[in-house]
Amino acid sequence: MKILVCIKEVYDSPETLVFDESAGRVTFGPHTVFRMNRYDEYALEEALRIRERLSSAVVDAISVGSPRVSRIIRRALEMGANHGIHVQTPGETCLSAFERAHLIASAARGRGYDLVLAGVMAEDDMESQVGPLLAAVLEYGCATGVIFEEISADGSRVAVEREVEGGSRECLTLALPCVLTIQSGINTPRYPALSHVLRARSSELECIEASGLAAPPPTQGLVRILPPAQGRQGEVIEGAAVEKADKLIRILREHSLLPR
């Protein structure tokens, strides 16, 4: 069984982003650090657990982005992936889910993947689209928000449970090959074992130039980044910490929320 896991690099903390309102742009700041999208960590962990259950499985990890992205692909190898594929774009790029899905599909086509896993969404764009779009391009089946999976003994089907509103689950069985987008909490992602860290250090990543891959013209364009909507005009409680505490206690008492 060949498994592909799609991983994305995201910033660790949105507080380090720099917003230029007049230009309508957000850029990374000097203190921005990067890591693997948390939802993709769950997808990778699930792939590794499938490999542990099925003796002959192989797990590849793929990511699209600047040369810096190679760090999270190496991290995937440290966690235990067999092989890393880097679809490299020149410099910092802001790609839509559509463009990412087509680049991954171009790189994955012909490699005979039985199962493709991705996180249910990326923490930064929250589009939830790369997995299902990739499935459509590869003409694979797809289930999103997967919180449980079990591959049949003959490797031809997978039973999944999708998490839906209120925590209910939809149960379905898909034929392989298929794409599953993985919901957080399906497992507990592992810390890299030292032996894998050492092996990853000497592993070569497969690097593919994005410009050499076929992809249709983008379906959408970012016009600009806007400040958040106004929202509720709540009151910010100011002062020293003690004053804030006392004021909050007073407010809660006035509303009979705290006993006097």
Added chain:
Amino acid sequence: MNGRFFIIALHEGGRVREETWRLVSFARRCGVADPVMMVLSDEGAIEQLADELAHRTGLDVAGLAGSHLREYSAEAYIRTLVPFFRDAPEEAHIVTAHTSRGIDFAPQLSAGIDACCITAVEDVGQGTFIRSVHHGRFRAEVRADRPRVVLTVLPEAFAPDDVAPGNPGKVRIVPAGDISLSTCSRGARAPVHANMGLTRAEVIVSAGRGLGSGENIRLVTMLSSLFPKSALGATRAVCDQGWLDYSHQIGSTGNTVSPRLYLACGISGAIQHLAGMRDSGMIVAVNTDPCAAIFRVAHYGIVEDLTTFIPLLVDRYLRGE
């Protein structure tokens, strides 16, 4: 908006889901008075669903019926909708709700009809669509570069359309053939982690990742103990970390609550969490990050570090300040 405007209704157990009425408000926000309502189901249920849509909205309804649509699956929806829209006029907006089902089929539908797909839309610009990005700290204004556009719309961003029209719309039932699917639906399972204590509580003290560590859960427990009829809540991230079990989870895939007081501790305010608590009577947020999205739904906001502020707050209260 140019071209036709289609709303794909969501339904469950033979009834139209409430998000659907919000999509009608979204159409009006786009300046569209006469969207076409669409619903997909099997022959046994389609007429009742289509009639409910036609009576409630006064809009024309196209009901696509086939035995493969008895239970929901993305494959059943896509293989029904793709041929339908391939034959429809090219310029079209196809709208559904940003729910676990909407987001399950919308991107694949867009790929099948060479459409642009924009998800979690919460507002409309000048021919553009607006959605939150970067943990709700900013919004992106997005332009579609295809004549066909598939949108998933955040239900909570639009009020349900409550116009009671005089005349029901026209209903047209279209047989969608009987498609043999490779996906097999095996029904639904009830929530594993429903928590009656949370839905009954008058005060919920809720923990987010900003708490920093599982050890600090004792701080929210301590704070919660000040309030009679209180319960502990948590974001999904806190439950994923194992700091609290999933029965405490509040948000779109967890419990939905509306207590008199919701005290959000170290919660950034992701849309999935807000969906489960935004109707609370009073929302108080404590967070170190003054730009956190939670402050835009809060009635009162305090920028402080929880590890020092909660002990201080408890101490001041117990001293009778």
